[in-house]
Amino acid sequence: MRPEILYDLFKPITALKGVGPRIGALIERRTGPRLVHLLWHLPSGLVDRRHAPKISNAIAGTVATITVRVDKHHKPPNKRVPYKVLCSDETGTLNLVFFHAHEDYLRKNLPEGETRVVSGQIETFGDAIQMSHPDHMVEEVDIASIMTVEPLYPLTTGLTMRVLTRAISNSLKEVPVLPEWADATYVAKQKWPSWRDAVLAAHAPQALTDLEPSAIARCRLAYDELLSNQIALAIIRKHMRQVKGRPLRGTGALVQRVIKTLPFNLTNGQKAAIDEIREDLCSDVRMLRLLQGDVGSGKTLVALMAMLTAVEAGAQAVLMAPTEILARQHLATITPLAKAAGLQIAILTGRERGKNRTSALDALVKGRAQIAVGTHALFQDEVKYKNLALAVIDEQHRFGVHQRLSLAAKGNAVDTLVMTATPIPRTLMLTAYGDMDTSRLKEKPAGRKPVDTRVLPLERLEQIVDACGRALDAGDKVFWVCPLIEESETLDVAAAEDRQAVLTSRFGDQVGLVHGRMKGAEKDKIMAAFVDGNVNILVATTVIEVGVDVPAATVMVIEHAERFGLAQLHQLRGRIGRGNKLATCLLMYGSPLTETARSRLSIMRETDDGFIIAEKDLELRGAGELLGTRQSGMPELRLADLQTHADLLAAARDDAALLLNKDPDLTSERGQAVRTLLYLFERDAAVRNLRSG
Ligand code: ADP
Numbered sequence: 024m025r026p027e028i029l030y031d032l033f034k035p036i037t038a039l040k041g042v043g044p045r046i047g048a049l050i051e052r053r054t055g056p057r058l059v060h061l062l063w064h065l066p067s068g069l070v071d072r073r074h075a076p077k078i079s080n081a082i083a084g085t086v087a088t089i090t091v092r093v094d095k096h097h098k099p100p101n102k103r104v105p106y107k108v109l110c111s112d113e114t115g116t117l118n119l120v121f122f123h124a125h126e127d128y129l130r131k132n133l134p135e136g137e138t139r140v141v142s143g144q145i146e147t148f149g150d151a152i153q154m155s156h157p158d159h160m161v162e163e164v165d166i167a168s169i170m171t172v173e174p175l176y177p178l179t180t181g182l183t184m185r186v187l188t189r190a191i192s193n194s195l196k197e198v199p200v201l202p203e204w205a206d207a208t209y210v211a212k213q214k215w216p217s218w219r220d221a222v223l224a225a226h227a228p229q230a231l232t233d234l235e236p237s238a239i240a241r242c243r244l245a246y247d248e249l250l251s252n253q254i255a256l257a258i259i260r261k262h263m264r265q266v267k268g269r270p271l272r273g274t275g276a277l278v279q280r281v282i283k284t285l286p287f288n289l290t291n292g293q294k295a296a297i298d299e300i301r302e303d304l305c306s307d308v309r310m311l312r313l314l315q316g317d318v319g320s321g322k323t324l325v326a327l328m329a330m331l332t333a334v335e336a337g338a339q340a341v342l343m344a345p346t347e348i349l350a351r352q353h354l355a356t357i358t359p360l361a362k363a364a365g366l367q368i369a370i371l372t373g374r375e376r377g378k379n380r381t382s383a384l385d386a387l388v389k390g391r392a393q394i395a396v397g398t399h400a401l402f403q404d405e406v407k408y409k410n411l412a413l414a415v416i417d418e419q420h421r422f423g424v425h426q427r428l429s430l431a432a433k434g435n436a437v438d439t440l441v442m443t444a445t446p447i448p449r450t451l452m453l454t455a456y457g458d459m460d461t462s463r464l465k466e467k468p469a470g471r472k473p474v475d476t477r478v479l480p481l482e483r484l485e486q487i488v489d490a491c492g493r494a495l496d497a498g499d500k501v502f503w504v505c506p507l508i509e510e511s512e513t514l515d516v517a518a519a520e521d522r523q524a525v526l527t528s529r530f531g532d533q534v535g536l537v538h539g540r541m542k543g544a545e546k547d548k549i550m551a552a553f554v555d556g557n558v559n560i561l562v563a564t565t566v567i568e569v570g571v572d573v574p575a576a577t578v579m580v581i582e583h584a585e586r587f588g589l590a591q592l593h594q595l596r597g598r599i600g601r602g603n604k605l606a607t608c609l610l611m612y613g614s615p616l617t618e619t620a621r622s623r624l625s626i627m628r629e630t631d632d633g634f635i636i637a638e639k640d641l642e643l644r645g646a647g648e649l650l651g652t653r654q655s656g657m658p659e660l661r662l663a664d665l666q667t668h669a670d671l672l673a674a675a676r677d678d679a680a681l682l683l684n685k686d687p688d689l690t691s692e693r694g695q696a697v698r699t700l701l702y703l704f705e706r707d708a709a710v711r712n713l714r715s716g
C-alpha cells in the first residue's frame with residue numbers, strides 16, 4: 024500500500040484549485056493525471072523579472088519590471104487600433120498596449136492617477152517605448168511578488184503558461200518532507216539537497232544553467248528516479264530467482280539431430296550462445312538471459328536449440344512472439360526442424376478458437392506437444408502446461424515485465440530467454456532490464472550482402488515506383504511500409520489504402536495490403552501470397568507485420584522514414600538482402616526535414632551495424648522512443664537522461680545492489696525510505712514482490 028505521506032501527491036490534478044475537468048484533461052495530456060506528475064514536469068526556460076529600470080533605461084527586447092504612474096487611458100476609435108494606457112515616471116513615458124482590450128478590466132487594474140508596477144517585454148514603436156500585454160500589473164506594495172525569476176514550462180495546444188504554472192506551483196505546496204532514501208555518504212559527497220529541496224529548486228531556476236540536466240537539483244532527481252528503477256528491477260529479478268530453478272540436463276540427442284539437417288554451419292556466435300544457454304539450463308538457478316542479435320543473425324535457431332535442450336530433459340518449452348504473424352513465421356521456421364526431431368508443436372494465438380484451440384490446449388496439458396509457439400495467448404489463465412520449463416520471448420521490449428512474470432508463473436521454476444533484435448546500449452539495457460545475463464550474436468551468417476540504402480524525398484515517388492517495376496520484372500519482391508500515424512489508426516490505414524490503390528493502378532493484383540485492422544486469417548492469406556504466391560508488392564502499415572522472412576524480397580520502400588526510430592528502420596532493412604541478389608532500401612522522407620531527422624537518416628546510409636545505430640538513436644531521440652516504452656508499460660524515465668546521467672545510473676545500480684544485499688526485504692530505516700521512493704516513482708509492483716510489508 025502506498026504510504027500515507029504520499030497521499031496528497033497522488034491526488035488527481037483536478038483536486039487543484041483552478042483545475043477543472045477541461046483544464047485537467049489538457050494538463051494531463053502533457054504531464055500525467057496526478058499531482059506527482061506535475062513535479063516531474065520540469066521547466067524548460069525562465070523569465071528573469073528582477074531587472075527594474077527607470078523607463079529611460081529600459082532596453083527594447085528585454086523583460087523589465089517598471090514602476091509607473093498611470094496617466095491616461097486612450098480608447099481607440101476602432102477595433103483595429105490597440106487600446107493604449109499612457110504611463111510615465113520621472114525619466115520618460117511608457118505606453119501599455121492592448122489588443123482586443125476589455126476597457127472595464129483595464130480601468131479597474133490601471134486606474135488613472137495611481138501608481139502601478141508592470142512587468143513584461145520592452146518594445147519600441149517609432150520613438151515611443153511600449154509594453155504590450157504586460158505579464159503582470161500589480162500595486163506597488165506587491166512588487167516583491169513579481170520581481171522574481173519565473174520558470175517557463177513546456178506546453179501543449181490549448182494550455183497556457185499561466186494556467187500550467189499556477190497548477191504546478193500549487194502542487195509544489197503539497198510536496199512533503201520525505202525520509203532520505205539515498206546513501207547518506209553519497210549524497211554528502213555530491214553536495215545534494217534533500218529530495219524535497221531538489222524538487223523545489225528544480226522548479227525555481229535562477230539562471231539558465233539551472234535548466235541543464237547537469238544542474239545539481241536535476242541530478243539529484245535523476246538519481247532518485249534511476250535508483251527507484253534499479254531497485255525495482257533488482258527486486259523483480261531476485262524474486263524470479265528466489266524460486267529455485269531446476270536443472271535441465273539435455274542429452275544433446277535432439278540438438279544434434281537437428282544440426283545435422285541444417286544446410287549451413289552455425290556461426291561462432293550461435294555456438295557460443297547455445298553453450299551459454301545450455302549451461303544456464305543445467306544449473307539450479309533460474310535462467311534470465313537476453314539473447315541480443317541483429318536482424319538476421321539467426322536468433323530463432325538458437326531459441327530452438329534451447330527449447331530442444333529443455334525437451335531432451337523431459338520438459339516443455341514455449342516461444343512467444345509479439346504478433347500473430349511473427350508467431351506463425353516462427354512456427355513455419357521451426358516446424359520442419361522439429362519434425363526432423365520427431366516433436367509435436369502446438370500453436371496458440373488469439374485466433375485459435377473452437378476445435379483447434381481445444382486440441383492445442385489439450386496437447387499442452389497432456390504433454391503431447393513438447394513445444395508451443397504463439398502470442399500472449401500462451402499465458403492466458405486457461406492455458407495449462409504439463410511440464411513447462413523454458414519460455415523464450417521474442418522481441419521482449421514489446422511486452423511488459425509483468426507479462427514476463429505471468430508466463431514464468433505458468434510452470435515450475437521456468438527459465439526465461441528473451442530475444443531482441445534491438446541492440447540495446449548498455450545504459451538502456453540496465454534501466455530496462457537491470458543486470459541481465461546476455462548472449463550476443465555479433466556476426467551474421469556467411470554470405471549476407473550489405474543493403475544499398477538511399478534517402479529520397481517523397482516527391483520522387485514516381486521514380487521509386489519505376490524502380491519497383493524493375494525489381495518485379497527481375498522476379499523480385501517489394502516491401503512497401505507506410506508509417507503509423509500517431510494516435511490514428513484510421514488515418515494510417517487510409518494512407519496505406521491510398522498507396523495500395525496507386526500501386527495497383529500500375530501493377531495490378533500483384534499488390535497486397537496488410538494493416539493492423541485486418542482479421543488474422545485475412546492477413547495470413549496475404550502474407551502467404553507474398554511469401555510464395557502471386558503478391559509481389561506488400562504494402563504494410565505496421566512495422567510489426569513486416570518482421571517476416573521473405574528471401575525473394577530485394578526492395579524495401581519506407582515512406583516517411585523520418586517518423587520511424589532508427590532501430591525500427593534497421594530492423595525493417597534487415598528483412599531484405601537475405602537472398603543472393605543485391606538489395607535496395609529506399610528511405611523516403613517528407614519535406615522539410617529537420618536537422619535531427621536528416622542526421623538520423625544519414626546514419627542509416629552510413630552504417631549497417633545495429634549497435635552503432637542504436638547508440639545514435641539513443642543519442643538523438645531518447646530512451647523512451649527507442650524501446651517503445653510507451654506501448655509496452657516499460658518504465659519511462661522522466662527525469663534522468665541516459666546520456667548526461669550515465670555515471671548516476673552506474674552509481675544507482677551499485678547502490679541498489681549493495682542495499683538489497685544488506686537489507687533484502689527493505690525493512691531497515693533506510694529500507695523503509697526506499698519503499699517510499701518506489702511508491703513515489705510508481706514502482707508498486709516491485710514492492711509487492713518483497714517478503715514483508
Ligand atoms: P533473427 O531472428 O535473428 O532475425 P533468424 O533466426 O530469423 O534471424 O534467421 C534468419 C535467417 O538466417 C533464417 O532464414 C535462418 O534459417 C538463417 N540462418 C540462421 N542461422 C544461419 C547460419 N548459421 N548460416 C546461414 N543461415 C542461417
Ligand code: MG
Pocket residue numbers: 322323
Ligand atoms: Mg527472428
